[in-house]
Amino acid sequence: MTQPPAGRGIRIAGTGSSTPDNTLSNFDLEKILDTSDEWIQQRTGIKTRRVVDQSTGAGTISLACESLANAVEDSGIDPKELDLVICASVTQEMTCPSASCRAAHHVGATNAAAFDLGAACSGFLYGLNLADTLIRQGRYKTIAVIGSDAMSTVLDYTERGVSILFGDASGAAIVTADDDPSRGCLYQSMGADASNWQCLYLPKREVDIPEADRDNPIEMGKLRMNGREVFKFAVKKFQEVIEDALENSGVDIDDISQLICHQSNLRIIESAREKLGLEKDRVYVNIDRIGNSSAGSIPLCLDELNKAGRIREGENVLFVAFGGGLTWASSLWRV
Numbered sequence: 395m396t397q398p399p400a401g402r403g404i405r406i407a408g409t410g411s412s413t414p415d416n417t418l419s420n421f422d423l424e425k426i427l428d429t430s431d432e433w434i435q436q437r438t439g440i441k442t443r444r445v446v447d448q449s450t451g452a453g454t455i456s457l458a459c460e461s462l463a464n465a466v467e468d469s470g471i472d473p474k475e476l477d478l479v480i481c482a483s484v485t486q487e488m489t490c491p492s493a494s495c496r497a498a499h500h501v502g503a504t505n506a507a508a509f510d511l512g513a514a515c516s517g518f519l520y521g522l523n524l525a526d527t528l529i530r531q532g533r534y535k536t537i538a539v540i541g542s543d544a545m546s547t548v549l550d551y552t553e554r555g556v557s558i559l560f561g562d563a564s565g566a567a568i569v570t571a572d573d574d575p576s577r578g579c580l581y582q583s584m585g586a587d588a589s590n591w592q593c594l595y596l597p598k599r600e601v602d603i604p605e606a607d608r609d610n611p612i613e614m615g616k617l618r619m620n621g622r623e624v625f626k627f628a629v630k631k632f633q634e635v636i637e638d639a640l641e642n643s644g645v646d647i648d649d650i651s652q653l654i655c656h657q658s659n660l661r662i663i664e665s666a667r668e669k670l671g672l673e674k675d676r677v678y679v680n681i682d683r684i685g686n687s688s689a690g691s692i693p694l695c696l697d698e699l700n701k702a703g704r705i706r707e708g709e710n711v712l713f714v715a716f717g718g719g720l721t722w723a724s725s726l727w728r729v
């Protein structure tokens with residue numbers, strides 16, 4: 395896993411994204427919760443987030459369809475060339491059919507297999523790492539990876555400790571085989587440890603709720619989080635996965651042009667940036683505008699950077715994520 399196998403490279407052929415038009419600001423939240431713009435900005439760096447209008451039927455699937463269509467257009471490929479569509483999400487509307495099947499149909503990817511993947515906020519990187527492996531291995535040539543989450547649909551807006559953090563977004567990337575073997579994923583890692591799963595979970599039934607959390611007032615079917623525990627885990631894990639990726643790939647931190655972190659909380663991202671001694675313009679941040687959009691977060695950052703001309707051929711980009719499970723992942727690309 396440490397070096398790309400010789401013979402076949404991979405490139406990111408196109409990216410896309412979708413965010414709802416509706417904006418929910420800290421000031422809007424002040425009207426419904428015992429919170430303040432100052433508290434939210436200081437603790438998370440968030441000013442606004444985007445939320446779908448559920449009355450129109452918008453949600454994870456519509457966001458996924460739009461971001462994939464956008465990525466297909468950006469790549470210039472014929473959607474019939476897609477061999478596989480993977481959609482990572484923690485807010486699946488239906489388990490059957492999957493969001494990936496719907497998105498594939500939406501863009502006319504009639505030759506693609508499709509499935510959804512659940513690894514919470516790490517989901518897009520799990521999908522990207524899998525796509526890299528399948529293309530390297532030779533059976534697949536072109537794969538679309540989507541991360542799509544309508545977090546507002548699983549939030550209890552009477553609960554200030556959780557609802558202030560999240561927003562809705564989707565992003566997608568089309569990856570395809572390339573003749574240059576030096577391009578593609580140089581190193582990838584994925585991990586999971588459920589020994590502390592109770593610090594971030596989405597119960598469907600009463601029985602899903604652990605004994606110690608029975609008095610938690612959060613509505614059933616809505617996200618529950620022990621923010622302090624997740625915070626501690628995230629700060630430690632970001633550091634570990636970044637060090638692991640640099641050490642095992644042999645790529646120097648000075649040769650990373652962009653570090654794209656899951657937008658969990660600005661303080662978590664800043665902690666990683668400061669420990670690595672990276673300048674601000676090498677660590678992308680959009681959490682101030684978008685909030686934490688779970689699996690949508692990393693591909694949205696990638697698309698914004700790509701459309702701004704900041705993903706340049708030959709440069710190294712390091713992606714890192716952590717999320718519910720608890721899960722984590724890294725993916726280091728020469729793009």
Ligand code: ACO
Pocket residue numbers: 428429430433434437438514515516554555556558559594619620621622623624625628658659686688716717718
């Ligand atoms: N407004 C005002 N006060 C609040 C709010 C709020 N929105 N939320 C909590 N508080 C209060 C608490 O009640 C507490 O008060 P007390 O000291 O009187 O008991 C105090 O503020 C501190 O609460 P903490 O929960 O310790 O606050 P913390 O500094 O940890 O910030 C936060 C909370 C922002 C949630 C932080 O813990 C965090 O970002 N954690 C990481 C979460 C994360 O990244 N989750 C996503 C994982 S990715 C995925 O897979 C979905």
